[in-house]
Amino acid sequence: MVKKILIQILLLVTSLVASGQIIPTPRSMERKEGAFVWDRPARVVNNLKDPRFDSVKEYVSLLPDSLVTASKKNNVPTIRLVQGKVDEFAGDEAYELDVKPEGVEIKAGSPAGLFYGIQTLLRLREISRDRTIGCLTIKDSPAFGYRGFMLDVSRHFFPKEFIFKQIDLLSSIKVNVLHLHLVDTGGWRIEIKKYPQLTSGTAWRTHSDWREWNKAGGNFIPRDEGGYGGYYTQDDIKDIIKYASLHQMEVIPEIDMPGHSSEVLAVMPSLRCDGHTSKWTAEMCLGNEQTYRFCEDVLDEVISLFPSRYIHIGGDECGIQAWSGCSRCKALMEREGISGPDRLQSYFTKRIGEYVHKRGKTIIGWDEMLDEDLTPDAVIMSWHEDPEGRDKIIRQGHPMILSSEGHFYLDYYQDYPLVEPVCFGGYTPLRKTYQFDPYEGLTGDTALVRGLQCNLWTEAVETPEHAERMIYPRILAMAQISWSGAEHKDYEEFISRVKAYGSDMARHGYHPFDISEEFGPRPGSNVTVSSLSRGKAVSYLKPWSGNFPATGESTLTDGIIGDWGMNGMRWQGFDAVMDVTVDLGEPMDIHSIQTSFMRNSFTSMLLPERYEIQVSDDGDSFSTLYSLDFKAKDTREYCIENFGWSGRGKTRFVRVTASHPSGWCWLMCDEIIIR
Numbered sequence: 001m002v003k004k005i006l007i008q009i010l011l012l013v014t015s016l017v018a019s020g021q022i023i024p025t026p027r028s029m030e031r032k033e034g035a036f037v038w039d040r041p042a043r044v045v046n047n048l049k050d051p052r053f054d055s056v057k058e059y060v061s062l063l064p065d066s067l068v069t070a071s072k073k074n075n076v077p078t079i080r081l082v083q084g085k086v087d088e089f090a091g092d093e094a095y096e097l098d099v100k101p102e103g104v105e106i107k108a109g110s111p112a113g114l115f116y117g118i119q120t121l122l123r124l125r126e127i128s129r130d131r132t133i134g135c136l137t138i139k140d141s142p143a144f145g146y147r148g149f150m151l152d153v154s155r156h157f158f159p160k161e162f163i164f165k166q167i168d169l170l171s172s173i174k175v176n177v178l179h180l181h182l183v184d185t186g187g188w189r190i191e192i193k194k195y196p197q198l199t200s201g202t203a204w205r206t207h208s209d210w211r212e213w214n215k216a217g218g219n220f221i222p223r224d225e226g227g228y229g230g231y232y233t234q235d236d237i238k239d240i241i242k243y244a245s246l247h248q249m250e251v252i253p254e255i256d257m258p259g260h261s262s263e264v265l266a267v268m269p270s271l272r273c274d275g276h277t278s279k280w281t282a283e284m285c286l287g288n289e290q291t292y293r294f295c296e297d298v299l300d301e302v303i304s305l306f307p308s309r310y311i312h313i314g315g316d317e318c319g320i321q322a323w324s325g326c327s328r329c330k331a332l333m334e335r336e337g338i339s340g341p342d343r344l345q346s347y348f349t350k351r352i353g354e355y356v357h358k359r360g361k362t363i364i365g366w367d368e369m370l371d372e373d374l375t376p377d378a379v380i381m382s383w384h385e386d387p388e389g390r391d392k393i394i395r396q397g398h399p400m401i402l403s404s405e406g407h408f409y410l411d412y413y414q415d416y417p418l419v420e421p422v423c424f425g426g427y428t429p430l431r432k433t434y435q436f437d438p439y440e441g442l443t444g445d446t447a448l449v450r451g452l453q454c455n456l457w458t459e460a461v462e463t464p465e466h467a468e469r470m471i472y473p474r475i476l477a478m479a480q481i482s483w484s485g486a487e488h489k490d491y492e493e494f495i496s497r498v499k500a501y502g503s504d505m506a507r508h509g510y511h512p513f514d515i516s517e518e519f520g521p522r523p524g525s526n527v528t529v530s531s532l533s534r535g536k537a538v539s540y541l542k543p544w545s546g547n548f549p550a551t552g553e554s555t556l557t558d559g560i561i562g563d564w565g566m567n568g569m570r571w572q573g574f575d576a577v578m579d580v581t582v583d584l585g586e587p588m589d590i591h592s593i594q595t596s597f598m599r600n601s602f603t604s605m606l607l608p609e610r611y612e613i614q615v616s617d618d619g620d621s622f623s624t625l626y627s628l629d630f631k632a633k634d635t636r637e638y639c640i641e642n643f644g645w646s647g648r649g650k651t652r653f654v655r656v657t658a659s660h661p662s663g664w665c666w667l668m669c670d671e672i673i674i675r
């Protein structure tokens, strides 16, 4: 009897541990007595007559021999896959999982539901002791239908085998969309039969390292001359789509247009605006009918390859400089009554959107695509860290996918930059991704929020190992919120599950960042410090950079110290020159004036080389209190350096100027602390 009780306690503990280690958390889980022992390959039986379920049967047949067997012997563990009705309000991907001593049953109305039931079961086995899974019933379904991951294969190319490996893991945490950013400045990565010059001419380049390549002029060279890169043939694309569909993932292609297209212009110079021969010009000429023909031809091939209901057409970060001075663009504006070059993209998007729509697909584009003329079913993928902008998208009635830069950009630092590989300038630790609130600031119809997505841009990410370090574990937080919802959060509980996942991932040959070694936020950041300058007015003799406004004119005296990255609204950026004056309101005794600057040379954020503090009682005539010609001793990619003065003085106005002679960089400052 005692032994039986002990076994039951052990099983209860096992199932408690088990439930605590599933990401994303199932919607409901009821533990029961007894256990299912899956210590030998299991026989999988099913009632799946509907051909829609063939993908599930094929997936099961590909599971390793250590897990499943075709043996019909009676003494093997049994798993039943059942097509059947589950909670009718739970949506397409719902499933029920029933673990009993005599066998497991997974029931769902859709292939995706069955697949996710299998994933939960596989996870339960992975974390079980002695392959013994405590009996339980799980009823599960996702909060959001869209749970995505974007991989930028243009800045660095990743072979299809790498993608297969990520699909294995991503689908196991119930991510259901793979968005491939296939074309951009770094190279065109998809075979287009009508325009072979796209890949032959831009899929290989002179340098693998992004910055070295840019410094050397950004040139493409043929593969057989030692070029670095690669592309997917149409057969490769079919392989990726097939593999993804076996894992219930939709593959969405992105053909970024009409900007981010310098690689297209490199091999199709006739699509340039006239007078714009610079290889850094990234916008195709919108006054040239050939541009539309080219985009439509490419989309024809892409649409015939990808079964996805969506085609992503990018649309981000278009400059209007080339269009402004181009005779063909001007002629188009006159012909069509377009009010200015800033309205040309809207015209282009409308035409392309209608073209895609006629072929039975829906367009997705980044925030910049939003426009009152946009076709109503178009989906906006919102990367801007801007709740008001997101609200505007849904108030205009567009479905929205949230991939907010500050929470879901995986190319940003996830820990103390000096112990991390070089990154783009942001800081997005796991905690921040986890804390994302999909509904923040939304007043429109929140049903238009279709889901979430993590994006891995790869300028600084060259190797598969590095890519995996950036993806995992942060994407677990996105998976958790998008499947289980954002209502009930407990970071300490979540991170304990993440740690368990991390060691399992490493055991399976992945390279996640080890969250148990996390250094954490910048000491003293994001808390308020007291000073004489806090809350005081700042006047800008040169405006801050439009790229890094932070919180505007209150940034430098809000009393809040910045974190490791430029994406937390704490660091204000200046185009090579910062020149600001703090008005203390009345003359005050001072003994210290301190400012910090952040360097991230990968993203052209540098330290000032000239720094000066001047003081004044009337705000007109200033005298120099302190000046410095600075040559950094620390030459690392990243650092935060303090500049300042201490002594004795009395003043009302404090003017701080800092500059870098290159004229082509940002100076990043978080706070002016006067005491």
Ligand SMILES: [Zn+2]
Residues within 6 Å of the ligand: 272, 273, 274, 284, 285, 286, 287, 288, 322, 323, 326, 327, 328, 329
């Ligand atoms: Zn033009």
